[in-house]
Amino acid sequence: MKGYSVSWTKHKNEPFFAAHHTTRQHKCIQTSYQNHSPKLAAFTSKTTLPIILPAFVVLLLFVTSVTSVLSQPIANQTLKAGAELNKLTRIRAHLKKINKPSVKTIKSPDGDLIDCVLSHQQPAFDHPQLKGQKLLDPPERPKGYTNEETVVESFQLWADSGETCPEGTVPIRRTTKEDLLRASSIFRFGRKPRSVRRDSSSTGHEHAVVFVNGDQYYGAKASINVWTPVVTDPNEFSLSQIWVIAGSFGNDLNTIEAGWQVSPELYGDNYPRFFTYWTTDAYQATGCYNLLCSGFIQTNNKIAIGAAISPRSGYNNRQFDIGVMVWKDPKHGHWWLEFGSGLLVGYWPAFLFSHLRNHAGMIQFGGEIVNSRSRGYHTGTQMGSGHFAEEGFGKAAYFRNLQVIDWDNNLLPLSNIHQLADHSNCYDIMAATNNVWGTYFYYGGPGRNIRCP
Numbered sequence: 001m002k003g004y005s006v007s008w009t010k011h012k013n014e015p016f017f018a019a020h021h022t023t024r025q026h027k028c029i030q031t032s033y034q035n036h037s038p039k040l041a042a043f044t045s046k047t048t049l050p051i052i053l054p055a056f057v058v059l060l061l062f063v064t065s066v067t068s069v070l071s072q073p074i075a076n077q078t079l080k081a082g083a084e085l086n087k088l089t090r091i092r093a094h095l096k097k098i099n100k101p102s103v104k105t106i107k108s109p110d111g112d113l114i115d116c117v118l119s120h121q122q123p124a125f126d127h128p129q130l131k132g133q134k135l136l137d138p139p140e141r142p143k144g145y146t147n148e149e150t151v152v153e154s155f156q157l158w159a160d161s162g163e164t165c166p167e168g169t170v171p172i173r174r175t176t177k178e179d180l181l182r183a184s185s186i187f188r189f190g191r192k193p194r195s196v197r198r199d200s201s202s203t204g205h206e207h208a209v210v211f212v213n214g215d216q217y218y219g220a221k222a223s224i225n226v227w228t229p230v231v232t233d234p235n236e237f238s239l240s241q242i243w244v245i246a247g248s249f250g251n252d253l254n255t256i257e258a259g260w261q262v263s264p265e266l267y268g269d270n271y272p273r274f275f276t277y278w279t280t281d282a283y284q285a286t287g288c289y290n291l292l293c294s295g296f297i298q299t300n301n302k303i304a305i306g307a308a309i310s311p312r313s314g315y316n317n318r319q320f321d322i323g324v325m326v327w328k329d330p331k332h333g334h335w336w337l338e339f340g341s342g343l344l345v346g347y348w349p350a351f352l353f354s355h356l357r358n359h360a361g362m363i364q365f366g367g368e369i370v371n372s373r374s375r376g377y378h379t380g381t382q383m384g385s386g387h388f389a390e391e392g393f394g395k396a397a398y399f400r401n402l403q404v405i406d407w408d409n410n411l412l413p414l415s416n417i418h419q420l421a422d423h424s425n426c427y428d429i430m431a432a433t434n435n436v437w438g439t440y441f442y443y444g445g446p447g448r449n450i451r452c453p
Contacts, residue, residue: 219327384444
């Protein structure tokens with residue numbers, strides 16, 4: 001499929017790339033009296049009634065208490081069934097909200113259903129500030145933008161079916177009941193765990209990143225090597241992305257994020273998938289992955305955000321990467337996203353943000369994993385290729401051609417870069433520069449190992 005691609009380049013030396021029980025008790029007592037003779041019955045009534053009455057009361061109390069105890073599980077089951085029914089009702093309502101009517105549905109080889117939704121009916125236009133608006137025309141690319149690399153054309157896995165979405169529609173990965181059932185709650189579905197990074201470290205999340213700060217930034221661009229890292233726990237993930245950041249690392253954190261991720265909880269499998277994310281309140285109540293809430297406006301009919309990327313890199317084998325660029329349109333101020341070899345995917349309207357309405361104060365590139373320590377020790381979830389940076393090309397994952405965009409819409413190489421690995425015995429990073437890859441770095445690791453217990 002022409003246009004959105006995964007790059008692959010080579011170089012020889014340099015890297016290019018219980019109610020019935022009570023009734024029966026009563027019946028049994030009555031029958032024992034009826035079977036006696038009248039004489040015996042009279043004798044019994046005169047001599048034993050004072051004894052039988054208290055005994056009967058005790059028995060009745062006993063049966064009542066047993067009935068009460070037996071009824072508790074039934075009541076609990078009834079409450080549980082009611083809660084499950086209520087949950088399923090809320091799930092159906094949420095699915096109806098985010099899965100829009102389609103004019104065509106494409107079955108992906110990995111089991112995904114890709115719905116071709118009319119552009120003006122996509123989730124973004126549920127937002128009150130976007131209702132009735134039309135898609136914007138493509139913005140001007142940054143100055144110094146080139147796309148002259150020799151590439152091997154590639155595709156997202158769903159496009160391998162040979163089907164495409166018609167013009168005037170956007171491809172959207174359908175969300176299923178199973179997707180929602182895997183989430184911790186319907187409210188949190190499609191949102192990152194509430195974990196605000198402070199100087200690139202936070203409990204449960206680990207990073208290996210290169211970053212620049214101390215200036216005003218209007219975008220970033222890089223080519224990101226694609227792998228299939230092992231994620232050992234269903235609620236963990238492994239991702240490689242660009243962060244465009246503004247605000248503090250408190251509750252006012254604004255981010256735009258794009259890259260690839262493996263997330264069994266979100267997608268139900270272990271494929272690397274092209275994804276986006278945004279938040280304006282440090283992952284609390286605003287923003288989401290992909291198109292799982294109103295916000296990001298998609299303009300492209302060839303890219304399905306959240307769909308699997310194919311092909312992927314192999315150890316000591318061919319290497320593939322994806323181009324990702326996020327930049328602020330000087331004319332309207334919206335943040336645009338480009339994927340692959342020059343394909344505009346869509347944009348985040350500026351009004352979604354507070355600090356990012358103006359510019360970013362930090363740009364980051366690199367990997368992130370979740371370490372839940374569910375077994376009492378460090379996770380074995382891999383970052384990148386699952387190999388440390390020093391293994392180099394074909395073995396360790398990389399980012400190459402790192403650039404930022406300035407106030408005048410110029411693409412520039414990075415200067416005054418910082419590199420940081422939260423736990424370098426688990427995941428590390430090595431940055432460098434050359435004439436072929438510009439600013440680049442290798443990063444990642446296996447997680448738990450003899451030096452990372």
